[in-house]
Amino acid sequence: MESIPYEHGLILASILFSLGLIGVLTRRNIVFVLMSLEIMLNASGLAFIVAAARWGHAEGQIMFLMILTLAAAEVAVGLGLIIQMYRRFQTVDINVLSEMKG
C-alpha cells in the first residue's frame, strides 16, 4: 500500500478550516454561520484523525469523538437559539443582534 503524505492530510484540514472561517465571517444568515462552524469543527476533527493515523494511536479518534459530541451539543443549543431569535425578530440576520454595542 502506498503511504499517504501526512502533510497533505493536515493541509486539507487547514483548507477546510479556513473555508469554514470565511463562511463564519462572511455570511449574515445565522444558519449559514452555524453550518460554517460545523465545517470548522469537522476540519479540526480531521486534523486529529490524521495525526492519529500518523502515530497509529487510538487517542486521535477519541478526541474526534469528543469533538463530535461537542458539535452535536453545540448544534442543538445553537439551533434552539436560532428558533428563539426568529420568533423574536422574525429574521435570521445576525446584524440585527447588535444591541450590545458600547
Added chain:
Amino acid sequence: MITLFYLAGAIAIISTVAVIVQTNIVHALIYLILSLLAVAVIFYVLGAPFAAMLEAIVYAGAIMVLFLFVIMMLNLGQHTIDQERSWLSLRGWIAPTIMAGLLLTNFLYVMDGIDHGVEPTRVGVLEVSVLLFGPYVLAVELASILLLAGLVAAYHLAKKRD
C-alpha cells in the same frame, strides 16, 4: 488508496466552497452533507473506520437532519434566496478571505518541512473502546454531561413561550 484520498479531498474542498457561497440554504445543506461524507471517506482511508462511521451517521445523518428540521420550521422560502444574494456583496468577502488566507499561510508555513508518510494502520472499534472505557472514561462522562446539558438547553430554548 492514495487516489481515493486525493479524490475525496478534492470533493470535500469543492463542496465546502459550494456551501459557503450558496444562496439556497437547502442546497448548501446538501453540499455540506457531501463534504462530510467525503471526509468520512478520508477517515476510512486513514484507517479509522469507527470515526468514519460516526462521521457518516452522526454528522451527515443526525446533525444535518436537525438542520433540515430547523430550516423547515423557519420556512425559509424563495424570498430568502434573494435576501441572501443581497447580503452577499463582494466587499464582504475581502476581509474574511484575507484573514483566512493569512491563517492558512501560517499553517502551511508551519507544516512546511514535515515530510512523513502515513502507513494507514487499521485502528478498529476495539482499540478505541478499550481506551475509551479505560483511561478516558472521565471524558466519556463529561461528554455525556455535555450532551445532557445540550439537550436540556435546546429543549428550553426552543420551547414556545406565551
Added chain:
Amino acid sequence: MLDLIWLLPTFPLLGFLVLVLTAGKLPKPIVALIGAGSVGASFLLAALIAFQFANGGEDHYVREVWTWMAVGDFRSGFSFYLDGLSMVMMLIITGIGFLIHLYATGYMADDPGYSRFFSYMNLFVAAMLMLVLGDNLVLLYLGWEGVGLCSYLLIGFWYTNPENGYAARKAFVVTRVGDTSMAIGLFLLFAQLGTLNIQDMLSAAETEWAVGSGFAIAASLLLLGGAVGKSAQLPLQTWLPDAMAGPTPISALIHAATMVTAGVYLIARTHVLFELAPDVQMLVAWIGLITLLMAGFTALTQSDIKRVLAYSTVSQIGYMFLGLGVGAWSAAIFHLMTHAFFKALLFLASGTVILSLHHEQDIFKMGNLRKKLPVSFLSFLIGSLALTAFPFTSGYFSKDEILLGALALEGVGTWLWLGGVLGAFFTGIYTFRLFFLVFFGESRGHEPDKEVGGWHMNGPLYLLMVGALLAGFLHLPLEAVFNHGEAFEEHHVSALVHGFMIASPLIGIGVSYLFYMSGSLSVAGLMGNPLSRLLHRFWHSGWGMDWLYDRLFVFPFLWLARINRADLIDRCYGVLVELSRAGNELLVRTQTGYLRWYALSVVGGLVLIVSLGVLL
C-alpha cells in the same frame, strides 16, 4: 518689688480677658474703669519698679517666669529683662498709654463698640510691654506680632467701612513683610550663635564675628527689615498714613507714641550687631534721612489733619533712625521719648478738634478755631513748638542731640547733618501750616458748638503739654546700655552750627506764616505752573509709592491669584481624567455589537499571535 515685673503685662492682659469674656455686656463706666484702670495700675507698678531699679544700682535685672520652649539646644524662657532702655520704654508705654486710655474713655463715649475698643487697647499695651521687656528675641517677636495684630484690629475698628478694612489689612501685611525678614534674622542668629537670648546673643556676636563680617551684615540687615516695617521707614512706610483710619486715640497710642517706635527700640536693643556691620548702620542713617525728607515734603501737601500728623510721625522716626545710624543711640531713644509726648499731645488734640467738628478731618474746612477750642489750641501750640524743635521745648533737645551726633561723624556726617537741618526747616513749615490753617484765618465751613472735653479728656492733654515742654530736661539712664562708643559728647561745635540748627525751624515757621497767615505769599501763585502742580500731586500721593507697590506686588499677585483660581495642578489631573475618558471613547468604538466583527477581531488576534509565534 522688682520680682513683680511679670504683673506689668498681666494687668492689661487681665483687663483684655475680662472685657472679651463679658462681650460688651458691662456698663460703660465699668468698662472704662477696667480698661484705663488696668493700664493705670501697670503704670503705678512700673513707676515703683523704675524707682527701685534706679536706686538699686544694678545694671540690669532678669526674671524668668516659666520656660516657654526648650528643644534641644534651643531655649527660650518667658522671662523679663529690665535695664535702662526697657525701663524708659516701659514708662513711656504705661504712662502715655494710661493718659491716652483716659482720654479715650471720653473720646469713645458714644461708640457702640466701647468695650471691644478697650479690650483691644489693653491687649495692645500688654503686647507692647512684652515687646520691650522680653529678654529674648522670640519673646520680643511675640510682642512684636501682638502689637501688629492690635494695630490691625484697631485700624479696622469701624469695620463697616471697607476702606478701613483695607487700611487695616495693608498695615498688617506690610509690617508682616518686615516681620518675616526679622524672623529670618532670628533663624540666622540662632543657627550661627546658638542662642536667641538678647544679651547672650550680643556677647556671642561680639566675640565670634569680626567687624564687617558677612554674618553680621546679613543679620543686622534682616533685623533692619523688621524695624523699617514696624517703624514705617523706607521702603515699607506706605501703611502708616492709611492707618489713620482708626479712632484718633489709636493713632496717638499705636501709630505715634509706642508701636511705630518699636523698630527704633529693636535697633537700639541690638545695637551691638549694627556696630559690627558699619555699612548697615550707615544704611540706617540714610534710610532715616531720606524718609524724613520725603515724609516732610509729603506732609506739606496733605489736607487731612491726621495724615499731616502721620507723615510728620514718619519724618520724626526718620530722625530717630538717623540718630541710630550715626551711633547716637541715647539721642535716638531720647527723641523717641520726647516724640511720644508731643506727638501723643498733637494727636489727642486733633482728636478733640475732630470730635468737636463732628468728625471733620479736612483742614481746609476748619479755621479760626482758637477761640472756640481753647484747650486744643493751647495743646496744638505747645505740641507744634515741640515738634518743630523750638528752643527749650523737649523736641529741641532731642533733635539737637541727633543732629550733633550726625555732625560728629567723619565724612558723610556733614551731609547727614545738613539733610537733618533741612528736614527741620520743612517740619517748621508743615507744622505751622497746619496750625495756622486750623486755628487762625477765616472760618471755612464748620463752626463747633462747643469744645468737647471734661476732665478725663482735658486732663491728659494738660499733662502731656507739661511733658512736651519739659521732657527735654529729663536725663535718661541709658549709659549702662550704650556704654560703648558715644564719643561725640566731647566734640566741639561752633556757635554758627548751633545758630543754624535753631534758625532753620524758625525760618520754616516764618515761611509758613508768610503763606498761611499774612498772605504775603500765596499758595495759589505757587500752584500756577504745571510743574509745581505735578510735584504737588506727586508728593500728595506719598511719592507715588502706593502706585508703584500696587503695580509691582499687589496687581501681579491678584492677577496670579485670578488666573489660577481653579488651581492649575488640579487641572492637570483633569487632563488625566480627560485622557482616560478619550481612551474609553476610542475603545467603545470597537464595541459595535456585530457578532461577525467580534469574530473577525478574534481571528485577527489569532493570526497576529500565530504569526508572531511562527516568525519569532
Added chain:
Amino acid sequence: MILVALIAILFVGGLLAWASERINPALPKYLALLTILLDLLLMTQLLQAEPDGAWLALIDVEWLPRFGIGFFLAADGLSTLLLLLTGFLGLMAIGSAWEEIKERSGFFYFNLLWTLAGVLGVFTALDLFLFFFFWEVMLIPMYFIIAIWGHENKNYAAMKFFIFTQVTGMLMLISILVLAYFHYVQFGAFSFDYRDLLNVSTSGRLEFWVMLGFFIGFTTKLPSVPFHSWLPDAHSQAPTAGSVILAGVLLKTGAYGLIRFAVPLFPEASLAFAPVAMALAAFSILYCAKVAFAQTDIKRLIAYTSVSHMGFVTLGVYAWNEQALQGAVMTMLAHGLSAAALFMLAGGLQYRIHTRNMPDMGGFWPRVPRMATVAVFFSIAALGMPGLGNFIGEFLALLGAFKANIPFTVLATCGVIFAAVYSLWVIQKVFHGEFRNEGFEESSLADLNRREMVYFAAMMIGLVWMGMYPQSFLDLSAGSLNNLLAGTQELLALAQE
C-alpha cells in the same frame, strides 16, 4: 493591651451605634459620644503608664508567622500625643455633627467611629502589614461619609478622594512588600516588623524608589503639592464632622508616616531626597497660600490653607533635626485644632445660611459677635500669631529647617506673609463691611449656641496652652523623636563606613 482596647472600643461602639438606630434615631449620637469619652478616659491612662523601654504601651502577638506578620501595636510619646489629638477631635466631630446629621445617623456614627479606629491603628501599628490594614480601614468609612452625607457635588469629591488615596496607598503597599522581600533576601525570612525592617540595609538605587513609594503615599495624605488636589474637593463637599476628622486627624497620619516610617527606614535616600522634599514643601506653602486667596468657597479656601500649613510639616520632617521635628509635631497638633475649628465655623455658617460662597456674605459681625470673635481667634492662630500653638510649630520647624537648608526655609518663611493676606481677607469678606444678604433667611443667622461655644472654647484653650506652655507637649514627644534621630544617625554613620 490598652491599645487593643482603645481600638476595639471604637469598633464595637461603631457597630452598636449603627444597630441602635433601629431603637431610636437619636440614640447613635449618644452612644458615639460615650464611646469617645471612654476612649479619652483610657488614653489618660496611657499618659500615666510607666514607660517600658521606648514604649509607653506595647502588644506583640504572632498573626501570620509564615510571612513574618505580627499583631504589633505600640505607643510612644509621639503616638500618644496624636492619639490624644484624635480622641479630642473625635469629640469635636461628634459635637459638630450633633444637629447637622439627621439622616441615617446610625450609619454615620458607625463610619465616624470606624475612621477614628483606623486612625488610632495607624498611629500605633508598628507592623507594616497591620499598618497598611488600618490605613485602608480609615479610608473607606471616610469615603462613605463624604459620599452619603456630603453636599451638592459629593460623588465626584468622594471618588476623587478615594482614587487619590487608594492609588498612592497601592504604591506604598508595593514598597512595603519590597521591603519585606529585602528582609527575606538578607535574613532568610519575611518580616513586616518595624524593628526588623529598620535593620534592613537598603542601599543603592532601588532604595530610592522604595522610599518614593512611601513618600508619595504619605504626602498624598498630608497632602503636599502636587498630590493635594483631592483635598479641596473633599473638604468642600464633606459634612462638617467629616471635614473636622479629615483636616484634624487624617492629614496627620501622612505626617506621622513620614516621621515614623519614610525617613527612619530609608535614612540615606531621605537625606539625598531632602532638598527636593523641602523644595516641594516651600512650593506647597507659597502656591497653596496663593490659590487659597483666590477662592470664593470658604471651605475650599480653608482646605488650601491646610495644604499650605502642612508644608511646614514636610519642611520640618526633612530638615530632620530636633527643633524641626518638634516644630512639625507641634504644627500637626496646633493645625489639627485650628483647622478643625475653622471648618466647624464654616460648617456652622453653611448650616445657618446654606451657602459657602463668600461674595454672598459680609458684615456678619454685629449679627453674630460671638462667632466673629471665635473666627478672628482661629484665623489669627492660623496666620501664626505668637502665643498660640501654630506659631510654636511653625517657628520651631523653620528654626530647625534653617540649619538644614537656607534658601527653601527663607521661601517658606515668606509663606506667613500670604497667610496673613488670606486669613484677613476671610475676616473682611465674612464679618467686616456692610451687612450683605444674598438670598438667605436673616433669622436663620443665629449666633453660636452654648453647645458650640463649649466646643470652641475647648479648642481655644488648647491652642493657648500650646502657645504659652508648649513644653508639656514637647516633653512628651522629645523622647521618641530623639530615638528616631539617634537611630537614623547610627544608620547613616554605618553607611558612611
